[in-house]
Amino acid sequence: xxxxxxLARGGADTSAPAxxxxxxxxxxxxxxxxxxxxxxxxxxxxxxxxxxxxxxxMIEMSFHKVGLRQIKxxxxxxxxxxxxxxxxxxxxxxxxxSSLRNTVVFAAVTVALTLILGTLVGLLLNRLGGKxxxxxxxxxxxxxxxxxxxxxxxxxxxxxxxxxxxxxxxNLLPDWxxxxxxxxxxxxxxxxxNDTSTLYFVLxxxxxxxxxxxxxxxxxxxxxxxxxxxYEAAKMDGSGPVTTFRRITFPLLKPVFSVLVVLSIIxxxxxxxxxxxxxxxxxxxxxxxxxxxxxxxxxxxxxxKLGLGAAIAVVLTVILLLITLVYVRxxxxxxxxxx
Amino acid sequence: MxxxxxxRLVQVALNAAGLAVFLFAVFPVYWxxxxxxxxxxxxxxxxxxxxxxxxxxxxxxxxxTKGVGELPIWQYLLNSTIVALSAVVIGAVFALxxxxxxxxxxxxxxxxxxxxxxxxxxxxxxxLLIPLFTMVKRIGLYDQMLGLIVINVGLTLPFSVWxxxxxxxxxxxxxxxxxxxxxxxxxxxFWRVLFPLVAPGLVATSIFAFITTWNEFVFxxxxxxxxxxxxxxxxxNYFVGQRSTDWxxxxxxSTLMTIPVLVFFLLVQRRMVSGLVAGAVKG
Numbered sequence: 111x112x113x114x115x116x117l118a119r120g121g122a123d124t125s126a127p128a129x130x131x132x133x134x135x136x137x138x139x140x141x142x143x144x145x146x147x148x149x150x151x152x153x154x155x156x157x158x159x160x161x162x163x164x165x166x167x168m169i170e171m172s173f174h175k176v177g178l179r180q181i182k183x184x185x186x187x188x189x190x191x192x193x194x195x196x197x198x199x200x201x202x203x204x205x206x207x208s209s210l211r212n213t214v215v216f217a218a219v220t221v222a223l224t225l226i227l228g229t230l231v232g233l234l235l236n237r238l239g240g241k242x243x244x245x246x247x248x249x250x251x252x253x254x255x256x257x258x259x260x261x262x263x264x265x266x267x268x269x270x271x272x273x274x275x276x277x278x279x280x281n282l283l284p285d286w287x288x289x290x291x292x293x294x295x296x297x298x299x300x301x302x303x304n305d306t307s308t309l310y311f312v313l314x315x316x317x318x319x320x321x322x323x324x325x326x327x328x329x330x331x332x333x334x335x336x337x338x339x340x341y342e343a344a345k346m347d348g349s350g351p352v353t354t355f356r357r358i359t360f361p362l363l364k365p366v367f368s369v370l371v372v373l374s375i376i377x378x379x380x381x382x383x384x385x386x387x388x389x390x391x392x393x394x395x396x397x398x399x400x401x402x403x404x405x406x407x408x409x410x411x412x413x414x415k416l417g418l419g420a421a422i423a424v425v426l427t428v429i430l431l432l433i434t435l436v437y438v439r440x441x442x443x444x445x446x447x448x449x
Numbered sequence: 450m451x452x453x454x455x456x457r458l459v460q461v462a463l464n465a466a467g468l469a470v471f472l473f474a475v476f477p478v479y480w481x482x483x484x485x486x487x488x489x490x491x492x493x494x495x496x497x498x499x500x501x502x503x504x505x506x507x508x509x510x511x512x513x514t515k516g517v518g519e520l521p522i523w524q525y526l527l528n529s530t531i532v533a534l535s536a537v538v539i540g541a542v543f544a545l546x547x548x549x550x551x552x553x554x555x556x557x558x559x560x561x562x563x564x565x566x567x568x569x570x571x572x573x574x575x576x577l578l579i580p581l582f583t584m585v586k587r588i589g590l591y592d593q594m595l596g597l598i599v600i601n602v603g604l605t606l607p608f609s610v611w612x613x614x615x616x617x618x619x620x621x622x623x624x625x626x627x628x629x630x631x632x633x634x635x636x637x638x639f640w641r642v643l644f645p646l647v648a649p650g651l652v653a654t655s656i657f658a659f660i661t662t663w664n665e666f667v668f669x670x671x672x673x674x675x676x677x678x679x680x681x682x683x684x685x686n687y688f689v690g691q692r693s694t695d696w697x698x699x700x701x702x703s704t705l706m707t708i709p710v711l712v713f714f715l716l717v718q719r720r721m722v723s724g725l726v727a728g729a730v731k732g
Contacts, residue, residue, distance in 0.1 A: 143556075145550075145554065145635075146550040146553075146554035146556040146559075147556065149547060149550035149554075150546070150547050150550045150551075152542075152543045152546060153543045153546060153547035153606060153610060154547070154562070156543055156602060156603050156606050157565070157566075157606060159603070160577075160581070160600060160602070160603025160604075161569045161572070161577065161603055162569070163580075164577045164584065165572060165576070165577070167580035167583070168576055168579060168580045171579065171583075176583070181582075181583055181586055231470050234463060234466055234467060234470065235467075237463055238463055238464065238467050239460075239464075242464055242467050245467070245471065246467045246470055246471050248715070249470070249472075249474045250470065250471070250474040251714055251715060252474060252475050252478045252711060253474040253475070253477070255660075255707065255710045255711045255714035256477075256707050256710070256711075257663065257664040257706055257707060257710055258664055258666065258682075259664070259666055259681075259682040259685050259686060259703075259706070260481070260685070260703040260706055260707050261477075263685060263689060263699055263700075263703050264478070264480065264481045264700075264703060266689075267480070267696055267699070270696070272493070272495065273493050273494060273495065275480065278495065278496070319473070319474070323474065376571055379573075380573035380575060382575055382666075382667055383666040383667065383682070386686075387686060387689065390690070391690070401573060401575040404575055404579075405575055405667070405671075408582075409582075409671055416579050416582075416583065419579050420576075420579045420580070423573070423576035423579060424576070426575070426576060427572055427573060427576045430571055430572070430573060431568070431571060431572075434567075434568060437567070437571070438564060438567050438568060441567060442564065
């Protein structure tokens with residue numbers, strides 16, 4: 111690229127043409143223009159077969175009735191085209207509204223809490239001394255690194271009704287305070303996983319715990335890139351911490367925040383593993399979100415309805431892609447070398 | 450209050466907040482490990498026992514010998530390792546080739562390819578699950594670790610390419626040009642010049658893909674039926690379902706599953722952040 115422009119400017123640099131002339135002769139038999147395509151081919155094939163084609167198939171299946179007879183290994187029956195029936199069942203089901211509510215409320219609360227906590231911790235890390243900062247970063251890394259299945263299991267244990275640490279902690283509260291706040295004073299034996307709202311409370315705690323470290327570390331990386339002169343100038347002008355954050359930190363970190371918001375929404379919208387383990391599989395229909403509902407229809411029962419499951423997945427994907435567009439636009443805008 | 454004392458007070462408050470964050474983050478992980486090493490009478494109690502005293506290896510030994518479900522845990526750890534390593538090695542080759550293409554060449558559809566990489570990452574895995582399940586069944590890869598390996602290559606590839614391309618771009622082009630002038634062929638240039646310089650980035654990308662595959666749950670749950678082929682997350686889920694109150698054993702299994710991820714994490718965390726928020730963080 112650079113060489114072409116030197117030439118276009120009519121530069122008298124003698125070494126440039128010499129360098130140029132060697133380049134196209136490289137690689138016997140393979141024209142240099144074909145090279146990037148050849149390099150790209152294996153990866154593109156993988157993406158086409160394992161990601162793009164399944165997306166197309168998911169959409170196609172959502173218009174068909176696909177059950178046991180259609181997926182058996184020997185001599186499967188052809189899928190029956192049912193038009194919009196699956197979508198009718200999805201939108202007409204009471205489970206749609208409860209799953210959608212669970213999905214949206216969970217994502218909204220979790221994204222907000224994760225971002226607030228993560229940002230505060232990021233700001234805190236930026237003001238801590240070197241050693242203390244490293245110490246805290248290593249600590250939050252432990253939460254971040256815990257595999258989702260292990261996260262779910264650990265929080266289930268912490269919220270165990272009899273021997274869980276959380277009930278023990280709540281029992282420590284003075285009786286009058288506990289009664290004032292929660293209307294009760296004895297927490298021993300309190301089950302957390304029977305009720306959908308308390309189950310989701312535990313899920314929110316678990317997911318926020320596991321995802322705030324990423325936000326904190328990203329915000330910290332962003333903060334380190336802001337020149338300290340700006341803060342010194344703000345201080346000279348008598349700006350307080352809140353004003354400084356609103357007028358300097360936030361505007362400069364806005365691109366970081368918008369990416370983090372969208373990534374968090376995407377991750378929290380489709381939470382599956384932790385919910386599956388906390389809810390104990392697909393038996394508790396009240397606790398379904400869209401991901402778990404789709405899974406339950408397709409694989410949960412003795413009569414799998416893959417077409418219906420695919421229709422639910424399409425609805426979820428459309429919601430996510432609408433949000434994703436914002437993310438893609440943001441990245442295309444900030445990443446100079448993409449074009 | 451004089452300014453110096455005030456500053457000191459603020460610093461103390463900040464450190465206290467830092468400590469609180471540390472404890473909130475670490476305690477559940479600590480509690481997992483501590484429970485794994487506690488004898489049962491210290492687990493099933495309504496009082497708070499901060500340390501295993503004395504520590505007991507009963508649970509760890511039990512998950513290794515009698516096992517999780519019907520098989521000893523090393524079987525699942527081995528399965529997970531096989532799936533993750535195979536997916537990572539295959540994925541690394543594909544990712545390196547594609548990353549070189551987008552970082553080193555300008556060609557038609559380059560931008561489209563990059564945007565495609567972003568978009569496919571956003572499609573929920575649960576949405577791909579249903580069509581991939583029927584596909585895997587049709588071609589006879591159901592209940593085979595090979596099927597799981599192939600799918601994990603697909604799931605990790607877009608992000609690997611996305612992350613690796615920044616490492617390839619960071620290698621100065623002049624080095625390759627110098628090799629060309631010295632008469633090195635295209636392959637030699639790639640193998641002797643570019644590859645060694647990209648290797649650290651390739652390691653970071655591979656570790657990230659390893660963690661993703663190691664943690665992957667829903668495909669392993671759906672595509673594997675034979676217990677001898679369960680990966681660790683599925684085995685843990687099975688264990689919880691079978692013996693929901695065996696907290697010592699469950700925590701021992703969780704600990705064994707978390708350790709490799711934790712080690713890898715500390716190795717690559719910095720690069721992971723830069724890969725995920727690519728471009729948005731400058732500097």
